[in-house]
Amino acid sequence: MFSNSPIKQVVDRFRQRIFRTRPEDTLPHVITHQRVYIVPTKRGFAFLLALLLMLVASVNYSLSLGYGLCFVLTGLFAATLLHTYRNLAGIRVENIKQINAFAGADAQFLISLSSTLKETRHGIRLSAKEGSRLMLPIGPKNKTDALITMPTHKRGSIQLGRVTLQSDWPLGLWTCWSYIHAPIKSLVFPKPETDPPPMPSSTIEGGGSRSTAGLDGEVSDLRQYRPGDSIGSIAWKSVAKGMGMQVRTFDSSHSPTNAILSLEKTGHSQIEKQLSRLCAWVLEAQSSKSEFALHLPGATLESNRGENHYRSALKILALYGIAQ
Amino acid sequence: MSSVAKKWHRFIPKLSRAPTTAAMDARTLYALATVLLLVQLPHVLHLPIWITLTGAGLVGLRLFLLHEPDQKVLRFLLSPITVTLLAAATALLIRLDFGYSIGRDPSVAFLFVLVAAKFAEIRRASDATLLLCLAAFLLLTQYFYSQTILSALITLPAIIALAFALSILRDSDNPVKNTQQIKLVSKLLLHGLPLAALLFFIFPRLPGPLWSLPEDSMATTGLSDSMSPGSIGEISKSNEVAFRVEFDGPAPAPNQLYWRGPVLSEFDGRNWKTSKTMMETGPRHQGAKDKLHNYTVMLQPHKQRWLFALDAAISLPKSDNIQTDTSGFQTSNRVLGRLMSDGQLIANKPVSQLLRYRQSSNLSETLHTSRTPPHNTRFLPGKNTKTIEFAASLRQNTTSDMDYARSVLQHFNRDVFRYTLKPQLLGDAPVDEFLFQTKEGFCEHYAAAFVVMMRAADIPARVVTGYMGGQMNDDYMIVRQSDAHAWAEAHIDGAWRRFDPTGFVAPSRVEQGLSAALPNETSNTGFARLDSNWLRQTQLKWDSLNHQWQRFVVNFDNDSQDKIWDKFGFGNPSMLQLTIAVITMSLAWSLLILGIPRKALQHLSKNEKLWRRLCHLLRKFGFARIPGESASEFLTRVIVRWPSQRDCLILLDSEFRKLRFQNMNTKEAAFTRRIIRHEILFLEIGIATAWLKPRFRFRKPSMAQARK
Secondary structure (H helix, E strand, C coil), X not given: CCCXXXXXXXXXXXXXXXXXXXXXXXXXXXXXXXXXXXXXXXXXXXXXXXXXXXXXXXXXXXXXXXXXXXXXXXXXXXXXXXXXXXXXXXXXXXEEEEECEECCCEEEEEEEEECCCCCCEEEEEEEECCCEEEEEEEECCCCEEEXXXXXXXXXXXXXXXXXXXXXXXXXXXXXXXXXXXXXXXXXXXXXXXXXXCXXXXXXXXXXXXXXXXXXXXXXXXXXXXXXXXXXXXXXXXXXXXXXXXXXXXXXXXXXXXXXXXXXXXXXXXXHHHHHHHHHHHHHHHHHCCCCEEEEECCEEEEEECCHHHHHHHHXXXXXXXXXX | CCHHHHHHHXXXXXXXXXXXXXXXXXXXXXXXXXXXXXXXXXXXXXXXXXXXXXXXXXXXXXXXXXXXXXXXXXXHHCCHHHHHXXXXXXXXXXXXXXXXXXXXXXHHXXXXXXXXHHHHCCCCHHHHHHHHHHHHHHHHHHHHCCCCHHHHHHHHHHHHHHHHHHHHHHCCCCCCCHHHHHHHHHHHHHHHHHHXXXXXXXXXXXXXXXXXXXXXXXCCCCXXXXXXXXXXXXXXXXXXXXXXXXXXXXXXXXXXXXXXXXXXXXXCCCCEEECCCCCEECCCCCCCHHHEEEEEEEECCCXXXXXXXXXXXXXXXXXXXXXXXXXXXXXXXXXXXEEECCCCEEECCCCCCCEEEEEEEECCCEEECXXXXXXXXXXXXXXXXXXXHHHXXXXXXXXXXXXXXXXXXXXXXXXXXXXXXXXXXXXXXXXXXXXXXXXXXXXXXXXXXXXXXXXXXXXXXXXXXXXXXXXXXXXXXXXXXXXXXEEXXXXXXXXXXXXXXXXXXXXXXXXXXXXXXXXXXXXXXXXXXXXXXXXXXXXXXXXXXXXXXXXXXXXXXXXXXXXXXXXXXXXXXCHHHHHHHHHHHHHHHHHHHHCCCCCXXXXXXXXXXXHHHHHHHHHHCCCCCCCCCCHHHHHHHHHXXXXXXXXXXXXXXXXXXXXXXXXXXXXXXXXXXXXXXXHHHHHHHHHHCHHHXXXXXXXXXXXXXXXX
């Protein structure tokens, strides 16, 4: 595929320049005039055709006011071009934050945009890949965040890919767009098994008697999700019931248990099912604030607890066996 | 989706719009209905009433359906099939009503109904697009009928509504208020106006039609090619403007203002007609200089071929490029018509739009011609036997033809003839009845009677129709339909001589105009003849405004364009020059609207500019400067990742450091900058041509490396 013939290279450079096929943009990124494309929409072409017919009629019947009307509408058409362009050009993509997800849920990318234009920018749409688009009604002078969600199907990582910023404001006669392709990807963790068997407890326990603690985690309360909350504390069941993103809060009185998690202990033979169960256990351990160790072939995590430990465990599970 | 569309959307992103739940929501429908009603409004004046009602009715029904969506009958009535059938039926009815279908008027009528029908069955956004395009065209067609200031003004709200509908159609869920939206589209229109004006002035005007449809029968008031008793009187009741005249010098006296129109030689006993065969002549000699008048006529379209000129025209009607040579004779370039042997001016084509032409006349009552009078000027059919007897007896009592003509005129004066717009109707022998029974009539009665009397005495004679008089308004003269007049010409002593019998019956008609001659009968003919001075003044002001409008806007053509070029000191610009002018001005216009691009670099120091140039270059390769990183750190980082350019980058680093931290005099600094500039240029050229030489040391660092 990679042939070094100069023609291929030129074609490749051209494709990159025009279509942004490779993720080479760095953030923050300002949409400059070289990166804005603008063509008439279907309606724009229809409008042009009507203008042409009107011009022909004016010529044929020497209608001075006909010329006038025709040119006023032409002026409108041209002014719309400039305004459509101005609406998009100069937008600054400040940064893109990915929000990791479990397989089957939606991966999310938070794109924050800002503009230095005095006027409000209207009707800008962001889209990435299929089906994952979102309409931004207003992009005012300050920062605006847009959330792009992408359905995930299997664990690993998911690329945001090329994002298209597009607008046909104000009259829908021109469509104007720009691509931005930054190397942003989100991790997709294995789908946690529902109702997993109890976590294998460690043999070298610290002598506590509350060995059953943290089985389900004594949920003391549920509250609305706030950005920054740990993903592990999200009450996925209530999400599944359609009650929205809620977060479990826990009694901290439970004492931790030590567990060594490995593929063999899951009792499954299929790798995905093993990872799925491990994932459920990791979630469980995190929610009960217990220590655990993760022993996978090629990746070992010593017994520990806390947010970072939990994240690296999930990352290992997400990327296990997947070539980078 | 077809594969073509798929391919297309690889390059142009598919417009992703929120799926609309309703086929057409209320906001869109109301926006479209506003456009339609505003576009239909000016057409009400000329369309048959049933078409207007059908069009407005369909719009109304659709809006009614919007509020009563469960009306089964209405739903059926506005279903696509019913509406299509209705449109077809209307087409048929239009064919019956107008008598023909391929023509301008029936087409406009059909378009009128079609637009409303499209609105009635509108379902999708693409329907709305088509509707708006049709509406825009319908908006244009109103200019077929009227190009006055009012019709221009009435277009403005329609244009705004059209743009507004487009913006609503783009996204009807847009929470922006309607007033805001209208403000926005008005701004867009304003921004487009300079370009529109530029195009209006520069776009070349092609003379003549590209195609022509069957002549449309337009009911225009004005002279026709035939005359029967009462026809001129009918015309006189109209207060419309026939033409306007600008004299180069002072205007002639009112009794000299005989505007010659169709000359009627054919007589069938009752009606007068123009000759079927006409002879052309060349321009005549100009006579005495004090009788010579040069003037410009702006003729309202009358769908006929004749032009009007003061008797007697000595030049051909020419386009309005004033080039007067030393002798005061017109030598303009484009000839618009021919001069006929009977003194008529005939245009090259029917006057279907405002026509402006230059004309020269030598005021005289006689028309010298070397030709013998044609046979039809002697021909006298009909039953006017008493007149013939009377003519014979009168001729015997006179010595010469001239003497005879004078005595006929005096007969009108002596006897109790009455000048009136409302004479009794005449039968089969109109001249007999007029001369011996009713003894009342308008100018055509007198002219016809005089010509019959002449022909009865075997003197060639003919009726001339046209206009007599005119009203001065500021620096131009208005000639109205109410100034329509008919007089007679007789061929005596080798020349055609003008005789105006009306002048002997009602001298005030010739001296002061119709309203002075018939104050009672004409008082109901419109504003112009109103006694109220204030109203009269207002009306004249309005006419003056219209005159300027017609002159500078409606009649804007190639000649006007040339004049503008002349004014700015460019002789005829070539197509290339025009194109360059348009492009430059469009660019200036774009910059004006987009705002002059911020010259961010301009107020930076020279050093800073160079540094930014380098940063831009490196950023292209993925080396972005991390915020907080010093210039040196940044370059060192780049050097590590891009060893092939090590020497160059190290040099740049040290030179930049010198510039920044050493106290150098201007000369040294300039030298350092030159080194830097040279190095950057080297890098730039290397990068720009890197693809030519794959093995060149400018190998692009891999992306992963660059970003670490």
